Amino acid sequence: GAVVSQHPSWVICKSGTSVKIECRSLDFQATTMFWYRQFPKQSLMLMATSNEGSKATYEQGVEKDKFLINHASLTLSTLTVTSAHPEDSSFYICSARGTSGVTDTQYFGPGTRLTVL
């Protein structure tokens, strides 16, 4: 139990284009999903927290108009990197949290490696 998937696993795009990353909880309902960014050999940096059916809460310094987050259902959250630039290249990881028992903590997706040319 407590499996989180993420799609795509990697993506290469041109500068100025937008990229959508999906995060799904496969066997539990995720009331809260978190989006992180991780640079090589560094820790996880929280970008935003999203609760199903409400607007995401962004961390200080994260542009909400650039990183659009939608948590439309209890099993799906999406992160759209709009007008991507090379500095947006990174490893993006989502996590999902359930509401009870074994899922009452954060479980991570496999991550998406974004490369912007």
Add this chain to the structure above:
Amino acid sequence: GENVEQHPSTLSVQEGDSAVIKCTYSDSASNYFPWYKQELGKRPQLIIDIRSNVGEKKDQRIAVTLNKTAKHFSLHITETQPEDSAVYFCAASINTGNQFYFGTGTSLTVIP
């Protein structure tokens, strides 16, 4: 806000020896402390967690201890194996549903 510090940043041990990773936190309201293992290019995986009403928790070769008074918690891995080699992150949170504050990670290498 919460500040989590983690030491050491790198750790090398001989296979079969024990490894200890230590974390401190600043917010006395934090009551949930998970540990994650991340292999290169893969997702962080929860290996053990502890809540503030417990001082120690063990799962086979892995144990976590918590000292609420001193605001520090530690991960202990006994009888280390090469497959234990990875980056380990500690985290602290006020309840499981809130933001996790992660440590900076410890790169563990187990030498065969």
